[in-house]
Amino acid sequence: MIGLTAGSTAMYQAMHSLGLAAESNFEGPVKLSAAPHGASVLVLGAGMAGLVAAYELRNAGYRVQVLEYNARAGGRNWTLRGGDRYTELGGQTQECRFDQDLYINPGPWRLPYHHRGMLSYCKRLGVALEPFVQINHNAYLHSRTAFGGKPQRLRAVKADFNGHVAELLAKATQGNALDADVTAEDRAMLLDSLRFWGALDKNYRFVKGPESNDRRGFARDPGGGLSARPAFSEPVALSDLLRSGLWAALPFGEMYDMQTTMFQPVGGMGQVGQAFGRELGSLIRYNAKIIEIHQDEHAVSATFEDLAAGSTRQTVRADWCVCTIPLSILSQIPMNVDGPMAKAIAAVPYCTGLKVGLQFKRRFWEEDEQIYGGITFTDLPIGQISYPSSHFFAAGKGVLLGAYIWDMINSMDFSSMTPAERVAKAVEYGSQIHPQYTQEFDNGIAVAWHRVPSAMGCFGLWSDANRAEHYDNLCGFDGRIVLAGEHASYLPAWQEGAVTSALDAIDRLHRRALAAGAAA
């Protein structure tokens, strides 16, 4: 494996082995019947799972209390804007110095069209959505070792890969290599489809000419008036294309969780958490660091420290508990659950992800390179550069996602640097793709999820073996406690996993509460 291949394939395989299929079994707004009189629920964590649980349980008539570590609602649903301050584990504090309206989402940043739970809550809470540009044919694919390190336009790599595949398969079909697999009648249709789909010429060849250039782009674009005739560009040879490894980035927009149409909240993903926060108001107690969780046959209690008021400890009690604390944190908190759930909580390691936001003095990617949204993939340690899907064509400064690092080695490497060093490294690497970086860089901010105090990782890394052994034990009730969050779903890393796990958990909680109420 060379070029992009190693990293991208590894990521892809990792996503698969994680069960990261990215869809949702959301069936529409939940309709709980009325809560038993006086029934109460303690919700631990005000991330997406906790917020959904609290919102729906309150609507059903439960007395709800939410405890949240941070001073804001949303958890990993979070947007950093100018003026925000953030202190990571180890004590380093960064102040975001972005211009007004500019932001990055350190955590989730996009909503697939089939994440119906998230989309439904956005609609109900009045969070406006706009398209998120995932695939941009004019963004780059880049490898340090291919094409002399020169970034290639995605459209050219895609057209050339499809074209060569079509030409080879047409040749095999015409050469009767597939006679056992494809009937004579189907062969004619297959050839038609390959010519059309692969942009082959009338001889089923992928060559320099109008067909290939209407996909990959021209050497000189056609125009109007005299001297407006186009000049054709030359496709890359198959061997060079294969060896470049750049093809590894082509399927990204085809994956179910990355397909168009995707969305983002106008103003940043954090708008969703904020909207829930406004809705729930004083039901959420912020700055509450959970010290212990204890249940008996009648109730669940949680003891916490108030981080704002100092170390005074307080304890709150309720009939039931929906615990949404990430397993990375929860595994460190004393909680009297039985062996199976305790083992499940301890079994799941957390991904080390990292994002760097970079503000530049102008939107040079649009002005100089006609890149409007989308993602450039690279085999540099920064992994990708993502261009904003809002304020297109705006004058003034702009913010790029200058690094989005998933792989273990590079994310650990970056996490071990100071925030300022991470930003500097992202600028240094990115300037290999966009030389304008050097001149136009303004300021940056870096969030390493391993060092985020409330999460200590960006999502639960399920292996197939772990899931087979522990998943049901993690999700099932233990006494009066049920867990929810992306870690309790088949959609790890996605907010939709948190939402659907919360809906599943409260449905079961409600049925238990009704049964207990009837028995009492």
Added chain:
Amino acid sequence: MIGLTAGSTAMYQAMHSLGLAAESNFEGPVKLSAAPHGASVLVLGAGMAGLVAAYELRNAGYRVQVLEYNARAGGRNWTLRGGDRYTELGGQTQECRFDQDLYINPGPWRLPYHHRGMLSYCKRLGVALEPFVQINHNAYLHSRTAFGGKPQRLRAVKADFNGHVAELLAKATQGNALDADVTAEDRAMLLDSLRFWGALDKNYRFVKGPESNDRRGFARDPGGGLSARPAFSEPVALSDLLRSGLWAALPFGEMYDMQTTMFQPVGGMGQVGQAFGRELGSLIRYNAKIIEIHQDEHAVSATFEDLAAGSTRQTVRADWCVCTIPLSILSQIPMNVDGPMAKAIAAVPYCTGLKVGLQFKRRFWEEDEQIYGGITFTDLPIGQISYPSSHFFAAGKGVLLGAYIWDMINSMDFSSMTPAERVAKAVEYGSQIHPQYTQEFDNGIAVAWHRVPSAMGCFGLWSDANRAEHYDNLCGFDGRIVLAGEHASYLPAWQEGAVTSALDAIDRLHRRALAAGAAA
């Protein structure tokens, strides 16, 4: 050819043979030096070509006068909104009854990222742009004769086509059928790339399972909590897929002029013409029907009737003339140009295109089917259904593009109906794809370009032979007259062709004017 194939392939081939390559040779804002003192230009037509010519020539200091047939600026750059009235050839008047903020663009409706001229003028004139969703994996491909007439999701057809192509080519590669074309080392990389790109399993087969379903979608989506495990869907067999003809729609989003990221003006394409209209103010004389164009060695004059004031004829004169009247109209207006240009004007037939806008009582395509923007392609005479790329998730009514017909037979058929019949037919056909049509239809409007008085067709249909014989004669100066418009470009049907042809024309005009001024 069966299913969608005939129509789509014909369209695609037509686009190619028309030279519809859809890019632009725009090189950045034009910089004309100062106009010769007192020099004047008559611009005929206030479509995109005329507006750009008038704007730039005025900025350079020319005395500019624009004559326009319609009562508005923009020409085919046009948006129909509630309250608008439109009378077609034959005298049928329609009043648009769409709700506030809803619209259709009867003419151009999208701006590719590389149409730098159009994008540049939008920016300079303050026309806000938003993404236009061209490709939507959750929209449909539909054929009356395939899959029992049941629409298929684009994602499933795309995944299955790619998967089968990859599996077949992997088989041919492993079977040594391509040993002469691909080296041994490259074969290993080819197999890797096919497995990854085609979503094959570890045995290089495209089968029901996590790989294929992560592209085509699931039978039951995964979710959170207990009972959240996904159920896999079964790919369509290669033969059924080939015979469906649905593959013919797959390359649309890959064509250079249809690739992401595309844009549309917020509020409709007509915003561009309106912005130019405001900018040029009283330089544009509206309701002016040109009767005759005459040049002598000193000047050009145009005689027109004022359609608003009645039939009073008036004549205006200027040193030079940029004539942007569509050839379909211009060929009927007396104008003393020499044989070559006159022959070129007469040589180019015009496309009969047709669009139908349909308002529905609710956005059922979003609410019921999770289709957010993009296009459904069908072999029904309506050709396609396009879903709005704005106001996503909004409550209330919505407007679809319920028909966009290019092919000769269906567009002539629809053009020969009354507007009300066209709307009724679009509803009848569309209900085969969206049964909700019957219940939710509210009102509609239909524009057949053959019957638009100011254009009599939607764009100039260049054949390769015609272009070889006539194009340069059409674009070259004849005395003091130069033509501009999409018809005078290698980008027919696209506004960018009009823009770049106008820039090319005025550049040559300016050089002639300077030379004439220096000689005088």
